[in-house]
Amino acid sequence: MEPTLSGRDSSEVGNTSAALYVTHNLETVAEECEDDKKANNDLKLGVLVEDSTKSQLSKYLARLLQHFTQRYQHEVEISSFDLLFMVIYCLALETGFIPEGHVLEDAQGVLRPGFDRRLMHIFSAIVPSNLYDRVNRSYRLDVYLPGIEDNCALVGIKSGDFLCLTFTILQRSDMLSQSILLPVSRYIPIINFQKLNISCQNLKDLSCRVKNNIFIPIRDALCQASSPSLYPSLIELPDEVLVILLVKYLDRRSIMRLGASCSRLKMLTDICR
Structure with missing residues (x-):
C-alpha cells in the first residue's frame, strides 16, 4: 500500500478528485453523540486513550481498532507496527487533527482545535487507507487542524523493534518538525484480535509521550500562528x-x-x- 497525497481544496486537484472529499455535518453528528451518551451513561468507561486499562480499551480506540482489524485482517498480515500506528492515529484525533480528504461543516462557527467527541465519533469509524509503503517500510498520514489551512504529515519509519515518528508542518520552514522513537514491543507486546485490550499496553505512557512530544507542540504552534482565540x-x-x-x-x-x-x-x- 503506497501513501497518496491529498488536499482539501478541490480547485487544486481538479473536478475528477472532488468526489474524494467527504463532508461531515457536525450538527447531525452531535445528535448521534447525544443518542450514544443516553445509551451509555457509564462515566467509568474511558474516553481518552490514556484511560484504557488492561481489561478495557477506551471507547473510541476500541471502535477504531475493531474497524481496522475487520477491514484488513483477511487481506494482509497485521503487525504490531500497524496496531501501534493506529493507536497513534487515535491520539492525533484526540489532539484535534483530522485526516486529509474530509471537510467539516459546523453552523455554530469555528471549530476549536482539541478533543471533540463529534470528531472522535466520526473518525473512529473511518480507517485511513494507503498508510503503509512496503518498499520504504514506512507509514504516512496526512492531517490538518479544522479551521487552519496548513497541512501536516505524520511519518513513521520502522527500525528494528522501534518506530521513529516525525510530525511535520508541510510548506512551513519556519516551524520545526517534532520526532520521537517508540519501542513497539512496550506498547504492542502481542497481537490478539479477539482481545485487543491485551495487545495494547502502557497506553497512558504512550499517550503522554506522543501528545507532549509530537502533536501538542505542532498544534500549539499552528494555533499561535493562526489566531490565539483558537487555542483550546x-x-x-x-x-x-x-x-x-x-x-x-x-x-x-x-x-x-x-x-x-x-x-x-x-x-x-x-x-x-
Whole structure:
C-alpha cells in the first residue's frame, strides 16, 4: 500500500478528485453523540486513550481498532507496527487533527482545535487507507487542524523493534518538525484480535509521550500562528471528559472550589460530589 497525497481544496486537484472529499455535518453528528451518551451513561468507561486499562480499551480506540482489524485482517498480515500506528492515529484525533480528504461543516462557527467527541465519533469509524509503503517500510498520514489551512504529515519509519515518528508542518520552514522513537514491543507486546485490550499496553505512557512530544507542540504552534482565540482550554472539553478529569485528579475541596468559578463547572462538580 503506497501513501497518496491529498488536499482539501478541490480547485487544486481538479473536478475528477472532488468526489474524494467527504463532508461531515457536525450538527447531525452531535445528535448521534447525544443518542450514544443516553445509551451509555457509564462515566467509568474511558474516553481518552490514556484511560484504557488492561481489561478495557477506551471507547473510541476500541471502535477504531475493531474497524481496522475487520477491514484488513483477511487481506494482509497485521503487525504490531500497524496496531501501534493506529493507536497513534487515535491520539492525533484526540489532539484535534483530522485526516486529509474530509471537510467539516459546523453552523455554530469555528471549530476549536482539541478533543471533540463529534470528531472522535466520526473518525473512529473511518480507517485511513494507503498508510503503509512496503518498499520504504514506512507509514504516512496526512492531517490538518479544522479551521487552519496548513497541512501536516505524520511519518513513521520502522527500525528494528522501534518506530521513529516525525510530525511535520508541510510548506512551513519556519516551524520545526517534532520526532520521537517508540519501542513497539512496550506498547504492542502481542497481537490478539479477539482481545485487543491485551495487545495494547502502557497506553497512558504512550499517550503522554506522543501528545507532549509530537502533536501538542505542532498544534500549539499552528494555533499561535493562526489566531490565539483558537487555542483550546479546559472549558472547551466535553462534559464527560471534564467529569472524568475532576474525579480522577481533584480532591473534594478542590472540586468545590472549581465549581465556584462558573455555572457550567458548578453543574458538573455537583455530579462529582
